[in-house]
Amino acid sequence: MSNLITDITIHAVQLPRHQRLALAGFLLDLDNSEDTDVDAAWDEEIKSRIVAFDAGELAADNYADLQTKLRERFAR
Numbered sequence: 001m002s003n004l005i006t007d008i009t010i011h012a013v014q015l016p017r018h019q020r021l022a023l024a025g026f027l028l029d030l031d032n033s034e035d036t037d038v039d040a041a042w043d044e045e046i047k048s049r050i051v052a053f054d055a056g057e058l059a060a061d062n063y064a065d066l067q068t069k070l071r072e073r074f075a076r
Helices: 003-012 017-030 036-054 063-074
Strands: none
Touching (some): 003 063
């Protein structure tokens, strides 16, 4: 992985949640996929996971631990 992508990734994971989601959506939109059924299905899946997480029904890793793991992984 190039240093640029590593740097971008390290900075991206430090963004607030809403900014990370906006960035992810922007990057996915760059693909300009013609399969709107798949896009719609993924949109629904993402929304349902966010709702489940917010309701405490979905387990998640500790954010600080995840940041440490990502830094270690992308420091190579």
